[in-house]
Amino acid sequence: xxxxxxxxxxxxxxxxxxxxxxxxxxxxxxxxxxxxxxxxxxxxxxxxxxxxxxxxxxxxxxxxxxxxxxxxxxxxxxxxxxxxxxxxxxxxxxxxxxxxxxxxxxxxxxxxxxxxxxxxxxxxxxxxxxxxxxxxxxxxxxxxxxxxxxxxxxxxxxxxxxxxxxxxxxxxxxxxxxxxxxxxxxxxxxxxxxxxxxxxxxxxxxxxxxxx
Amino acid sequence: xxxxxxxxxxxxxxxxxxxxxxxxxxxxxxxxxxxxxxxxxxxxxxxxxxxxxxxxxxxxxxxxxxxxxxxxxxxxxxxxxxxxxxxxxxxxxxxxxxxxxxxxxxxxxxxxxxxxxxxxxxxxxxxxxxxxxxxxxxxxxxxxxxxxxxxxxxxxxxxxxxxxxxxxxxxxxxxxxxxxxxxxxxxxxxxxxxxxxxxxxxxxxxxxxxxxxxxxxxxxxxxxxxxxx
Numbered sequence: 328x329x330x331x332x333x334x335x336x337x338x339x340x341x342x343x344x345x346x347x348x349x350x351x352x353x354x355x356x357x358x359x360x361x362x363x364x365x366x367x368x369x370x371x372x373x374x375x376x377x378x379x380x381x382x383x384x385x386x387x388x389x390x391x392x393x394x395x396x397x398x399x400x401x402x403x404x405x406x407x408x409x410x411x412x413x414x415x416x417x418x419x420x421x422x423x424x425x426x427x428x429x430x431x432x433x434x435x436x437x438x439x440x441x442x443x444x445x446x447x448x449x450x451x452x453x454x455x456x457x458x459x460x461x462x463x464x465x466x467x468x469x470x471x472x473x474x475x476x477x478x479x480x481x482x483x484x485x486x487x488x489x490x491x492x493x494x495x496x497x498x499x500x501x502x503x504x505x506x507x508x509x510x511x512x513x514x515x516x517x518x519x520x521x522x523x524x525x526x527x528x529x530x531x532x533x534x535x536x537x538x539x
Numbered sequence: 540x541x542x543x544x545x546x547x548x549x550x551x552x553x554x555x556x557x558x559x560x561x562x563x564x565x566x567x568x569x570x571x572x573x574x575x576x577x578x579x580x581x582x583x584x585x586x587x588x589x590x591x592x593x594x595x596x597x598x599x600x601x602x603x604x605x606x607x608x609x610x611x612x613x614x615x616x617x618x619x620x621x622x623x624x625x626x627x628x629x630x631x632x633x634x635x636x637x638x639x640x641x642x643x644x645x646x647x648x649x650x651x652x653x654x655x656x657x658x659x660x661x662x663x664x665x666x667x668x669x670x671x672x673x674x675x676x677x678x679x680x681x682x683x684x685x686x687x688x689x690x691x692x693x694x695x696x697x698x699x700x701x702x703x704x705x706x707x708x709x710x711x712x713x714x715x716x717x718x719x720x721x722x723x724x725x726x727x728x729x730x731x732x733x734x735x736x737x738x739x740x741x742x743x744x745x746x747x748x749x750x751x752x753x754x755x756x757x758x759x760x761x762x763x764x765x766x767x768x
Binding site for chain 2: 496501
């Protein structure tokens with residue numbers, strides 16, 4: 328087993344029982360390998376979560392370039408704080424918590440608001456920021472019953488939701504996380520998540536009235 | 540059940556997060572209310588659309604390489620950092636915040652007027668320079684004389700020997716003289732110094748420059764304006 332230079336001697340995380348949790352969840356097993364300094368585990372972790380995190384952050388921040396930056400930051404944070412992960416919780420919840428925090432921080436930055444205003448005055452061709460439309464080829468007929476036009480309208484409607492509603496909706500409906508996990512990722516309660524989802528779906532149904 | 544509540548519960552029902560008597564009550568309401576049934580159908584169609592959205596997006600090789608390179612740099616940084624500077628994992632942000640609050644509270648307590656009513660406590664470790672003078676006899680029920688008078692009396696008895704204290708050099712201002720820093724940058728830094736720049740720092744620098752530019756512009760314009768009156 329090759330070891331990362333910053334890793335300490337192999338040991339399980341405090342209070343962790345690698346055998347039971349790792350045996351049932353391969354993600355947890357992978358993260359335990361990262362904690363123990365296995366150099367080959369982190370690229371595997373990136374390959375497993377990178378595409379999902381990139382897509383999630385892209386939909387949250389509505390910019391491909393910033394989504395890529397944040398995705399990098401997410402994995403650097405995962406590495407730096409790897410000792411804080413406890414196998415009692417799902418790895419995906421922990422990873423999405425980091426991604427959500429970084430993405431929402433990005434959305435709160437004042438210079439981002441300024442940039443959006445600047446882009447709004449430009450022509451559509453010059454726009455590099457703003458709502459990112461989906462790749463039409465990414466949705467195949469087998470994967471979704473929706474047409475390309477409907478998928479585009481849906482992505483645009485999601486992009487217009489407030490950030491927290493958007494995050495809750497994406498985690499719950501697209502990534503299929505339970506309310507409890509969504510609440511953990513957003514640092515909120517299940518009741519608040521229910522309210523966010525109700526408002527989000529209500530808005531989407533209004534905006535997609537012609538398609539539903 | 541009212542339609543408003545039924546529609547709130549529909550969201551949870553679609554997510555399979557509604558159970559027990561609530562699910563049964565919603566079923567009963569939907570059986571009687573055509574409008575809510577229609578809303579439920581729309582909710583289910585929307586859910587199907589959302590579930591059909593692509594869960595992930597292809598990650599470019601460049602992004603993967605950049606990310607893993609940053610992780611390797613972070614790992615190398617950890618390896619170079621002395622172990623004594625690493626905080627234990629149980630020291631998290633709340634613990635640090637609580638410690639800071641406690642430190643401030645202790646400082647405020649020590650500086651509050653209630654504690655300064657009596658004689659000011661001496662700082663620990665401060666030894667007066669007249670330690671060779673024999674101690675005066677203890678006088679009960681009388682306050683000790685002020686320290687300056689005490690020193691003057693001691694000077695009458697025997698002039699204090701000049702005590703040669705070891706000279707303590709101030710910390711070197713030149714960072715290259717600090718012993719805990721390497722004399723040369725690590726090879727990774729020497730080959731690609733831009734990789735070591737903190738992105739947040741750069742963002743803050745951009746912000747500062749932006750605000751500085753605004754302020755400069757405003758001052759300049761104000762200078763060009765004629766004075767009032």
